[in-house]
Amino acid sequence: MQEIHPLLQPKKYRFIDQSTLGPGFSALQSFAMDDALSISVGEQISPTAARLWVHHNTIVLGIPDARLPYIDKGMDYLHEAGYEVIIRNSGGLAVVLDEGVMNLSLIFPNSKDLNIHEGYDAMVEFVRFLFADLTDEIEAYEITQSYCPGKYDLSIGGKKFAGISQRRVKQGSAVQIYLDVTGSGYERAALLKHFYEISKLGEETRFEYPTIDPSVMASLNELLGTSLTVEDVRERILKQLSEFSEAVVTHPLEGEEIEWFTKRLDQMIVRNEKARENLK
Template sequence: MKTNHTLIQPSRYRFIDQSSLGPAFSPLQSFAMDDALSMSVGEGMSPTTARLWVHHNTVVLGIPDARLPYVSEAVDYLKSEGYQAIVRNSGGLAVVLDEGVLNLSLIFPDSKELNIHDGYDAMVSFIQLLFSDLTDEIEAYEITRSYCPGTYDLSIRGQKFAGISQRRVKNGSAVQIYLDVTGSGSERAYLLKRFYEIGKRDEDTRFQYPDINPRVMASLNELLGSQLSVADVRDRILTQIYKLSGEVVPAPLEGQEIEWFNKRLEQMIQRNEKALDHLR
């Protein structure tokens, strides 16, 4: 029997559910939230935190994506398909978010004392546990022709359904995962395949952008033959963190956390204005 990672077994979890806030909830706010929570958890003001979030028809770009030779045309393509584009402050490349994609952030303390792989391994352990009644085939390794490929891609039988990133702020770390729950993983991948084809064309670039094969990506429902909804997975997560800790406290940002959030949100806005200013 696989042992759960110690990081996902604190004595108490804080739970923040922003998965049903709708299209008005900006992805920029999400990344500012995780920064503020990382600072709070790192300072010992907050326990380990689980935050859920959903964003509608958004492509979250990495910094290298904003440097594509024809990024303006590529972003115009995304807009023509009904997607907005923003640039995130954590690592990685472009990912697709929509109503069928549930994002989970686990915010852990003591990042300065922990190896960066601990945060990734903890998230892998959590997701394997989360769906252990449905499958024991979830693996973590790079799916090279997926979008935003990385060592901690999560897949079933070689098809990726989730990707993990991590951002460390002060003494806290936010480990973020997107979970393709419903819909077509290959259609999401095709959107980004065209984005890179339009944005790069035949130009030689110093950065190696992914050569996406849509067939290597799928949603959980496609892989499991299930009828899970985002709300179902949300309930699973809440149940799981209660089982792991025994105490779950729903609590919004307050006091100093709100100040940190506002400051980080302004930084995210400025980052996006700078990165995408040439597209205006």
């Protein structure tokens, strides 16, 4: 039997489901939410937390994307394709979020005492457990021609279906993963392939942006021949949390957590506006 990573086995999980809030739920709110939860978990006000989130037709750009030579043209292209575009205040590169993509954040305490790889390893293990009845072929290594490539890309047969990032705030750490559940991984990748082509127009750049090959990306349904829905994955996640802990509690932000969320959201909005003002 596979050994369970210690980070995945707290006595209690706090489960927050924001996967059904609809198109009005902004990705800016998501990043502020994880920051607030990271502070709360880090200060041991909240137990280890798991948050689900879905955003409709949203492209999340990284700070390096905002430095593309023709980023204004690239953003115009994305808007014309029907996508909201936000720029996060952290590293990483562009990702596609839509109603077929389930996002999961696991927020762990004691981030300053943990090697940063521990959080990534825990998320990889969680996903392997999550779909253990369907496949034992999930691998973690960089898919270089995917969008937002990284050493913790998750793939099956060389095709990426998920990417992991991590943001540390004070004593808490939010490990975030997007899972392409339904739809076409190829089409999502093709959208960003065109975005980068339009935003670079063949110019040399100091930062190395990915040369995307849409054929290296796919959804879980495409890879496994299944008909999973994001709701199915939600139920799998909740079941997994229950198996890994003694209790799962569900309660919204309260008290200081609301103040932290509001402050972080305001900061996200201001930084996003400044990043847009600096676009060439």
